[in-house]
Amino acid sequence: MKIIILGAGQVGISTAEILAKEDNDITLVDNVASQVEGLQDRLDIRTIVGSASHPSVLEQAGGPDADLILAVTDQDEVNMAACQVAYTLFRTPKKIARIRSVEYLTHREIFSDDSIPVDVIISPEQLITQHVLHLIEYPGALQVVDFAGGKIKLVGLKAYHGGPLVGRELRTIREDLPTVEARVAAIYRHDRPIIPEGDTIIEPNDEVFIVAAAPHIPIVMSEFCAVEAPGQNIMLVGAGKIGLQLARTLEQNNYQVKLVEHGAERARQVAEQLDATIVLRGDAADEDLMLQENIDGMDVFCSLTNDDEANILSAMLAKRLGAHRAMALINRSAYVDLIESSVLDVAISPSLITVGSLLTHVRRGDTIAVHSLRRGAAEAIETIAHGDATSSSVVGRRIEDISLPSGTRVGALLRNQEVIIPHHDTVIEAEDHVILFVIDKKHIRDVERLFQVKVTFV
Amino acid sequence: MNSTAHPRLLTGLLSTSRIRLNVSAPSKKRMLEELARLLSHNRPDLHRDTVFQVLNERERLGSTGIGDGIALPHGRLNGLTEPLAAVIRLRQALDFDSVDDRPIQLIVGLLVPANATEQHLNILASLAETFNNTEQREAIFRARDAQTLFALLT
Numbered sequence: 123m124k125i126i127i128l129g130a131g132q133v134g135i136s137t138a139e140i141l142a143k144e145d146n147d148i149t150l151v152d153n154v155a156s157q158v159e160g161l162q163d164r165l166d167i168r169t170i171v172g173s174a175s176h177p178s179v180l181e182q183a184g185g186p187d188a189d190l191i192l193a194v195t196d197q198d199e200v201n202m203a204a205c206q207v208a209y210t211l212f213r214t215p216k217k218i219a220r221i222r223s224v225e226y227l228t229h230r231e232i233f234s235d236d237s238i239p240v241d242v243i244i245s246p247e248q249l250i251t252q253h254v255l256h257l258i259e260y261p262g263a264l265q266v267v268d269f270a271g272g273k274i275k276l277v278g279l280k281a282y283h284g285g286p287l288v289g290r291e292l293r294t295i296r297e298d299l300p301t302v303e304a305r306v307a308a309i310y311r312h313d314r315p316i317i318p319e320g321d322t323i324i325e326p327n328d329e330v331f332i333v334a335a336a337p338h339i340p341i342v343m344s345e346f347c348a349v350e351a352p353g354q355n356i357m358l359v360g361a362g363k364i365g366l367q368l369a370r371t372l373e374q375n376n377y378q379v380k381l382v383e384h385g386a387e388r389a390r391q392v393a394e395q396l397d398a399t400i401v402l403r404g405d406a407a408d409e410d411l412m413l414q415e416n417i418d419g420m421d422v423f424c425s426l427t428n429d430d431e432a433n434i435l436s437a438m439l440a441k442r443l444g445a446h447r448a449m450a451l452i453n454r455s456a457y458v459d460l461i462e463s464s465v466l467d468v469a470i471s472p473s474l475i476t477v478g479s480l481l482t483h484v485r486r487g488d489t490i491a492v493h494s495l496r497r498g499a500a501e502a503i504e505t506i507a508h509g510d511a512t513s514s515s516v517v518g519r520r521i522e523d524i525s526l527p528s529g530t531r532v533g534a535l536l537r538n539q540e541v542i543i544p545h546h547d548t549v550i551e552a553e554d555h556v557i558l559f560v561i562d563k564k565h566i567r568d569v570e571r572l573f574q575v576k577v578t579f580v
Numbered sequence: 581m582n583s584t585a586h587p588r589l590l591t592g593l594l595s596t597s598r599i600r601l602n603v604s605a606p607s608k609k610r611m612l613e614e615l616a617r618l619l620s621h622n623r624p625d626l627h628r629d630t631v632f633q634v635l636n637e638r639e640r641l642g643s644t645g646i647g648d649g650i651a652l653p654h655g656r657l658n659g660l661t662e663p664l665a666a667v668i669r670l671r672q673a674l675d676f677d678s679v680d681d682r683p684i685q686l687i688v689g690l691l692v693p694a695n696a697t698e699q700h701l702n703i704l705a706s707l708a709e710t711f712n713n714t715e716q717r718e719a720i721f722r723a724r725d726a727q728t729l730f731a732l733l734t
Contacts, residue, residue, distance in 0.1 A: 124607055187607030213629060215609065215636050486677070488641055508641055574642030577652055578705050580696060 123147065123484060126188045128174035128204050129195030130157040132453055133220070133246065135165075136473040137192065137480055140498070142167050144566065146484065149183045152195075175203035177211055185212040192480065193219040194244070198226060202238050209239035218242040218483055222363065242483055246476045247363045250451070251371055253475050257449065257468055258372070258422050261350040262343055264329070264468055267493040269504045269557045270536040275336050276307065276502050276559070278495065279346055281328040287345040293320035295345055303543035304334035304342040307533045307559035308500065315500075315529060315561045331495070331502075333533030333557060335541040353421020353446060354378050359406040359436055360427035361385075361392040364451070368426070373398040380415060382406050384427075406436035409443070418444025424470075426451045437466050458497055474498055485566075487573045490555060501560045502533070505573050507550050513579035515572050516556070522546040527568040529561030589706050590665045591734040593690075597621060598666035599726040605670055612636055615653060615689040618666040625659060631691065645678025649721070650711050652704060654690040663700050664691045667729060669721075686721060688733075 123146045127134050130152035142148045148167040151174050152158045158169035172179035174195050191208045193201035201219040208214040219240045221227055233240045256266035265278040281288050287295055306318040310329040334342050354377055358365050361383035372379045379399040383389040386403055393401040404411045423445035425433035433450035441448040449468040452458050458469045478494040488506040495502055511518035521532050521544055535542040536555035598618050605611035616632035634655035645651040666689045673683035692700040711717050723729040
């Protein structure tokens with residue numbers, strides 16, 4: 123695919139990097155030369171310096187040939203104008219824009235081909251809020267992602283001593299939960315993937331990925347780690363866009379929220395915008411403040427400022443002072459690798475979360491959702507199977523007869539709005555949503571090919 | 581050329597005005613745009629942008645590159661009552677995610693009504709079969725002008 127990315131910020135660069143590796147033709151545009159310097163050679167992409175929404179710049183970036191334009195500059199207005207220009211001049215088929223301002227986000231009707239032609243709006247704040255909310259709702263989860271509009275969930279967790287299934291063969295889960303259908307999509311042991319079989323014995327510290335219908339997730343999780351009720355007491359640090367939105371969402375869901383903000387003016391502002399949340403002006407690295415605010419009674423501590431180091435350190439401190447679970451927002455990917463699963467419970471990576479949702483629109487085939495897992499090494503996708511036994515390589519076939527690339531498993535199906543946890547002899551039907559777990563991203567291309575219809579499909 | 585082998589597949593679907601040789605299209609998008617332009621040429625009932633959209637959407641579900649340098653982009657179009665074809669031969673071969681990974685040079689585009697009949701749908705399978713014949717294929721690749729190509733396909 124020929125893709126133009128506008129804006130060489132965190133999301134622009136990480137997306138360019140991932141997409142270039144997947145055999146796409148990428149042009150990255152930024153108006154600051156130093157932002158794109160050196161990227162050309164390092165990422166094997168084309169770079170252009172110029173104003174992202176200017177017709178001449180878009181022309182130079184290959185506008186007439188581009189299949190997709192991804193506008194992720196730091197200005198909503200530039201992103202919208204760039205989509206408008208691309209549509210008017212080049213009829214670019216797919217236009218994705220990052221829009222942050224709630225002012226625009228609450229008026230979706232302005233985004234259409236005859237007003238502002240944006241096909242897909244990406245709001246990182248909303249994505250991150252949703253991500254953290256899931257982690258709070260499912261204690262013990264490292265990652266929770268939605269498929270089939272939330273009907274199906276995939277959960278990554280760490281198996282612990284005390285989980286009933288730990289130390290036993292996977293197949294015995296049926297004895298414990300005879301009426302619940304779930305599928306273990308992947309297991310990572312000491313960071314290495316294991317293909318789960320019925321006789322695989324779950325060990326403590328295994329990282330397990332499970333797919334099930336949403337209502338079954340808690341009980342299935344309880345097989346792998348000690349049962350916990352979702353905690354009610356949440357402390358957030360940093361009242362930026364994400365902190366504010368998350369606090370608002372949490373208080374609407376009846377959590378007890380304390381929001382710590384360093385800036386006096388900002389603290390006063392957000393206090394006015396929130397109802398039940400207690401806004402505290404202060405520093406999350408202030409041990410006395412933390413103790414005074416009952417840090418040891420917090421079920422979740424989550425640091426969301428725009429300073430990685432401060433987030434990591436305050437989350438470590440909170441953990442030491444007795445917070446049950448500590449999470450930190452971490453932008454730099456090197457830190458994410460370093461921190462997660464060692465000192466903190468969960469590292470929240472805005473770029474990984476955002477990139478996953480962008481990949482949905484780049485994948486060939488009728489892809490509905492893509493989620494990056496394990497810091498981008500693995501992927502879970504939802505795709506629709508089309509065609510019939512002649513025009514498709516999957517429709518009309520039993521799962522065991524489909525030549526899936528190694529390490530790729532069908533986790534679940536959605537058929538006529540109903541969740542099916544498939545067995546080896548389940549036959550894929552046309553229009554099934556198929557949820558796949560791909561252990562190694564290098565196989566994504568093969569998975570895409572497998573699900574593509576042949577020429578006779580009309 | 582073995583004239584008995586050609587099945588007059590596109591009789592009634594094609595006209596010389598919808599055949600263009602020596603087309604320069606540096607990308608998949610521009611090739612599909614050119615094809616949409618040709619298909620909607622002299623057809624006030626067909627909107628170029630809509631035709632492009634239909635072809636592009638179908639391409640997303642799976643490449644129509646059938647190998648040996650040939651692609652058969654197609655789609656269903658609302659409001660169309662009879663199928664319609666157009667042919668493009670490119671000056672320079674174009675990467676098209678074909679089954680054999682080879683670039684394409686000959687494109688036969690086809691639009692069928694939204695409620696296409698079995699007969700309409702079979703056109704594609706027959707086209708693919710025709711191009712499977714090396715002699716047929718080579719004659720079409722060699723054709724010097726639109727008239728010759730028209731005669732070969734209708």
